[in-house]
Amino acid sequence: MKFYLVIIQVLYLLSLIPWFVIWGLSFMVFDNGISAWGISIMIIVSLYPVAVVICSILSWFFRVRFKSLTIFFISAIPLLWVITLGAILIGY
Template identity: 45%
Template sequence: MKKFLVISQVIYLLCVIPWVFIWGISFMGFDQGFSWYAVALVVGIGVYPIAVILCSIFAWKLRKHRKRAAIIVNLIPMVWVLGIGLPVSFLNFS
């Protein structure tokens, strides 16, 4: 269990490096003016580090007594990694 938590959180930490760039360019959504889509995009991308920190804390607290819940909570930031990271990587490498 500890090994899974450490490995997945190292992956999340490594994903913070490209996140900074992606979050920065997400503000280009406001180039054509204010829209709720642009706000949702910036906020959705911007909360990734908060989600990683909170989910990591809760997963480590749950790991002794509720292992399955700890795994599920720890996989929540994977939504950002797969939902944003894979399409961006696909667009860059294709």
């Protein structure tokens, strides 16, 4: 399980590079003015690194206490952002 956590942390670290580009481009939602939709998009995109850090800390903290399946689901929560972005890009 320790090997899995190290690999997933490295992948999350590498995913912060494209996230930074996407975060910078997300400010274009305000080109037509400030709206609730634009604010919600920015909040969702901006929360990705927060989710990565919190889930990483929790998965390492609970590594000894819980089963490996629980640790997998805790560490996979930030993948929701990645899967959603991939679905939007493929469907768009």
